[in-house]
Amino acid sequence: MQGFVEFLTSAKIMELATDPRVLFLIAVVIVIAVLMRWKLVLLLLFAVGGILAVVRYTHPATGEGGVDQQMLIFVGGILAVAVILIYFLFIKGA
DSSP, X not given: OHHHHHHHHHOOHHHHHTOHHHHHHHXXXXXXXXXXXXXXXXXXXXXXXXXXXXXXXXXXXGOOSOHHHXXXXXXXXXXXHHHHHHIIIIITTO
16 A cells, blocks of 8 residues: 555656556546446546646746746636536536
């Protein structure tokens, strides 16, 4: 149990997002969710993937653009993910 806790505390999200084993596991979960028609699981995976993509795209270490431009892209990306989730969770389901 201690080793698992140390792994979780030392793991970085962006490193896990590019690990081939994690990507394979996510692909398997997506295929199962599509076959079983698990809408909430698919939306959760979309939300996590979308937020990771926005954070990776607007990462401040790249040095491109100013802080204001990166913040605007970050907020716009998060709002786009939120609007898509709201549509599929509340509007389309009604």
